[in-house]
Amino acid sequence: MPLQDHMQIISVDDHLIEHPRVFTDRLAAKYLAEGPRIVEDEKGRHIWHFEDKVYPYIGLNAVAGKEPAQYGLEPLRFEDMIPGCYDPVERVKDMDVDGVQAACCFPSFPGFGGRVFLQATNKDLAFACLQAWNDFSTDEWCATAPERYVPLALLPIWDVDRCVAELKRVAAKGARVVSFPDSPVPLGLPSFHSDHWGPLWDAFEETGVVVSLHFGSGSFVPGFSASAKQLSPTYKGGEFQSVSARMGGNAVKDDDAPTVTSFAVYATNLMWTASDLVFSGQLQKHPRLKFMLAEGGIGWFPYIWERMDQVWERHRYYQPIDFDARPSDLFKKHFWGCYIQDEFGIKNRHEIGIDRICVEIDYPHSDSNWPNSRKLIAASLADVPDEEAHRIVELNAREVLNFPRS
Amino acid sequence: MPLQDHMQIISVDDHLIEHPRVFTDRLAAKYLAEGPRIVEDEKGRHIWHFEDKVYPYIGLNAVAGKEPAQYGLEPLRFEDMIPGCYDPVERVKDMDVDGVQAACCFPSFPGFGGRVFLQATNKDLAFACLQAWNDFSTDEWCATAPERYVPLALLPIWDVDRCVAELKRVAAKGARVVSFPDSPVPLGLPSFHSDHWGPLWDAFEETGVVVSLHFGSGSFVPGFSASAKQLSPTYKGGEFQSVSARMGGNAVKDDDAPTVTSFAVYATNLMWTASDLVFSGQLQKHPRLKFMLAEGGIGWFPYIWERMDQVWERHRYYQPIDFDARPSDLFKKHFWGCYIQDEFGIKNRHEIGIDRICVEIDYPHSDSNWPNSRKLIAASLADVPDEEAHRIVELNAREVLNFPRS
Numbered sequence: 001m002p003l004q005d006h007m008q009i010i011s012v013d014d015h016l017i018e019h020p021r022v023f024t025d026r027l028a029a030k031y032l033a034e035g036p037r038i039v040e041d042e043k044g045r046h047i048w049h050f051e052d053k054v055y056p057y058i059g060l061n062a063v064a065g066k067e068p069a070q071y072g073l074e075p076l077r078f079e080d081m082i083p084g085c086y087d088p089v090e091r092v093k094d095m096d097v098d099g100v101q102a103a104c105c106f107p108s109f110p111g112f113g114g115r116v117f118l119q120a121t122n123k124d125l126a127f128a129c130l131q132a133w134n135d136f137s138t139d140e141w142c143a144t145a146p147e148r149y150v151p152l153a154l155l156p157i158w159d160v161d162r163c164v165a166e167l168k169r170v171a172a173k174g175a176r177v178v179s180f181p182d183s184p185v186p187l188g189l190p191s192f193h194s195d196h197w198g199p200l201w202d203a204f205e206e207t208g209v210v211v212s213l214h215f216g217s218g219s220f221v222p223g224f225s226a227s228a229k230q231l232s233p234t235y236k237g238g239e240f241q242s243v244s245a246r247m248g249g250n251a252v253k254d255d256d257a258p259t260v261t262s263f264a265v266y267a268t269n270l271m272w273t274a275s276d277l278v279f280s281g282q283l284q285k286h287p288r289l290k291f292m293l294a295e296g297g298i299g300w301f302p303y304i305w306e307r308m309d310q311v312w313e314r315h316r317y318y319q320p321i322d323f324d325a326r327p328s329d330l331f332k333k334h335f336w337g338c339y340i341q342d343e344f345g346i347k348n349r350h351e352i353g354i355d356r357i358c359v360e361i362d363y364p365h366s367d368s369n370w371p372n373s374r375k376l377i378a379a380s381l382a383d384v385p386d387e388e389a390h391r392i393v394e395l396n397a398r399e400v401l402n403f404p405r406s
Numbered sequence: 407m408p409l410q411d412h413m414q415i416i417s418v419d420d421h422l423i424e425h426p427r428v429f430t431d432r433l434a435a436k437y438l439a440e441g442p443r444i445v446e447d448e449k450g451r452h453i454w455h456f457e458d459k460v461y462p463y464i465g466l467n468a469v470a471g472k473e474p475a476q477y478g479l480e481p482l483r484f485e486d487m488i489p490g491c492y493d494p495v496e497r498v499k500d501m502d503v504d505g506v507q508a509a510c511c512f513p514s515f516p517g518f519g520g521r522v523f524l525q526a527t528n529k530d531l532a533f534a535c536l537q538a539w540n541d542f543s544t545d546e547w548c549a550t551a552p553e554r555y556v557p558l559a560l561l562p563i564w565d566v567d568r569c570v571a572e573l574k575r576v577a578a579k580g581a582r583v584v585s586f587p588d589s590p591v592p593l594g595l596p597s598f599h600s601d602h603w604g605p606l607w608d609a610f611e612e613t614g615v616v617v618s619l620h621f622g623s624g625s626f627v628p629g630f631s632a633s634a635k636q637l638s639p640t641y642k643g644g645e646f647q648s649v650s651a652r653m654g655g656n657a658v659k660d661d662d663a664p665t666v667t668s669f670a671v672y673a674t675n676l677m678w679t680a681s682d683l684v685f686s687g688q689l690q691k692h693p694r695l696k697f698m699l700a701e702g703g704i705g706w707f708p709y710i711w712e713r714m715d716q717v718w719e720r721h722r723y724y725q726p727i728d729f730d731a732r733p734s735d736l737f738k739k740h741f742w743g744c745y746i747q748d749e750f751g752i753k754n755r756h757e758i759g760i761d762r763i764c765v766e767i768d769y770p771h772s773d774s775n776w777p778n779s780r781k782l783i784a785a786s787l788a789d790v791p792d793e794e795a796h797r798i799v800e801l802n803a804r805e806v807l808n809f810p811r812s
Binding site (some may be wrong): 039042057068069070071072088124157162183185186191195196211216220222224256257258259260261262263264265267268271272275276278279297299302303304307308310311313314315316317318319320321340341342343344345348351366367 | 430473474476477478521546553589591592597599600624626628629630662663664665666667668669670671672673674677678679681682684685703704705708709710713714716717718719720722723724725726727734744747749751754757772773
């Protein structure tokens with residue numbers, strides 16, 4: 001059946017590009033010199049400066065509206081992007097064109113999970129920047145059109161007590177989702193197996209906020225040739241390196257794998273994440289935790305459930321894991337997934353769980369189908385009964401995100 | 407339909423444990439002092455010594471015949487294993503009990519892909535050891551029962567010319583399979599994207615020998631907490647470390663993830679491998695190459711095909727990849743998969759390709775269902791038509807391995 005007009009598409013994964021005043025509008029005067037600011041370099045490029053570092057690519061992979069042949073060219077100035085990337089009023093117009101009702105927008109400059117603030121030297125400044133981003137997200141971006149944006153926040157992941165306090169602050173302001181690293185380990189933080197995060201999991205349960213684990217938010221790039229590298233860009237001799245080559249173009253000299261080899265296996269990061277969380281013992285202590293696996297697809301869920309259950313059945317006798325809780329049951333209870341295109345996942349939707357599948361649009365990144373998202377989602381659901389299609393495009397997301405129709 | 411009695415099970419992935427004379431029986435006298443030899447340490451443990459290094463665990467994960475509660479205890483002496491681990495005559499008896507006709511046995515001490523020889527200081531010695539292993543495999547182990555063993559060989563992966571010569575030598579002796587690293591990159595060798603391996607791929611095409619890529623043969627352990635570590639064991643203060651903890655027991659101090667988190671995501675290594683090979687451009691140059699993905703399951707194939715095709719469609723315009731060859735087509739042409747238990751894969755067997763699925767037994771490792779393999783394989787195929795079941799358990803393996811019924 002065709003996707004019915006009354007069914008609204010709620011995307012659980014989109015991206016915004018921070019405009020130049022996000023931080024300067026909000027930081028205390030003492031922080032302005034060191035805080036994030038856009039500087040135009042000698043070649044006319046807009047570049048984020050923060051403390052003594054430079055961060056290339058104001059809009060990494062912001063290619064919405066471009067032909068694939070142009071994908072290799074990262075935007076160098078704000079004018080190189082369509083305004084919907086950084087202007088929430090324009091974005092709503094782009095969502096209208098795309099047939100999308102609501103979007104949950106992840107950060108760009110700070111890294112998907114707030115890595116840039118974690119790596120700052122002055123942690124008080126970093127915390128002020130993080131709160132500025134959260135205020136921008138809720139009070140400026142999402143407030144522009146409250147029915148069209150699902151408020152998302154970041155946390156000061158270097159300090160669990162501050163995480164708890166900030167989560168409560170943003171939840172009170174309406175945040176429905178926190179973008180948290182898909183693994184803290186590559187960032188040098190305690191793993192999901194550690195009790196370190198316990199107070200934060202308590203606070204997520206208390207607030208009902210969803211923990212969204214976006215591919216790449218832990219800054220680990222999958223793939224054999226890429227495994228030892230991180231997403232952090234470097235700037236040498238007036239040219240950006242590493243990320244330029246990895247994320248935007250040809251192979252780099254010390255890594256002859258085309259970057260597409262990593263793009264193809266993004267989901268493996270989230271398989272690792274799920275394995276960590278399912279075997280961590282933390283889910284049993286925090287039965288109301290809700291995780292969204294962002295940009296990971298869904299077609300692999302049943303395979304990995306079977307595998308998790310098999311290794312659990314054999315090794316629970318001597319390994320420090322829960323003897324009684326079946327991994328697939330934990331996964332099905334605590335995790336939601338989403339897809340952009342995943343025919344195999346849709347075909348196996350009943351096995352995956354019709355109430356656990358959401359859609360994502362990924363505007364303005366190259367995985368996005370904008371401005372044809374609704375058309376392609378409708379095509380992917382052509383053989384799916386109306387009731388199930390409605391759950392997938394709208395109802396599951398509204399329920400898990402606590403974002404009801406007004 | 408029940409699995410018919412006339413259908414023989416051909417396992418494409420089993421393991422043998424080298425007995426103490428594998429090398430000493432074959433090496434020239436000048437190499438005996440430095441070559442691999444079993445030494446009993448002060449605690450009565452049998453330990454491989456090679457050059458100036460020690461290699462713990464004569465039979466890593468050799469748990470066949472043990473209850474899961476005993477899995478954490480690696481065998482310390484040959485008497486701690488059942489004889490089928492290291493005795494080919496006894497192994498045949500164990501295969502009879504298990505309902506298995508033929509097995510393709512991977513090495514243990516040298517590492518699945520020959521890592522130990524690669525890492526040796528004296529490469530002439532290493533090459534002699536490698537040839538000794540290959541001669542042991544073909545002339546001793548497999549010759550014991552030619553209808554029951556599919557000869558497998560290793561290659562001197564540090565020298566591509568020697569690889570070519572050794573491949574031709576072992577192919578002439580009957581080798582049907584080479585165990586090659588699932589990625590050369592973690593071993594410090596050129597990646598699959600490099601033309602470095604071209605002469606070897608030519609030789610594989612010429613000989614018809616299958617390249618089997620076994621999980622872990624590149625010595626990379628998947629999982630966020632484990633990603634930076636290698637399989638190579640260390641021996642400090644009279645105790646084995648790292649691998650002991652990683653592969654056989656509780657969490658290690660610098661890594662609080664239970665090892666089961668890595669076991670659950672073994673297949674992600676082979677997803678990376680497949681992405682490398684599919685996007686390498688080498689398959690188009692070597693149209694007769696045949697790869698077996700060992701110990702990776704099959705249920706994830708359609709998901710990763712869709713994903714590969716999606717990223718190819720978007721990024722082929724500017725990345726150094728083949729514009730015309732669809733990745734899923736390359737995968738379907740060049741790769742075979744196998745499973746131990748994979749209900750989801752069997753359910754989706756037509757999508758995966760009924761002529762591309764084999765079975766593996768994995769004796770004597772913990773993934774194995776010995777002595778119930780045939781019973782469980784039959785159960786997994788209970789709803790599968792006879793003709794398809796026959797392809798999966800026997801005919802596909804016989805064809806790809808060129809191992810006909812005699």
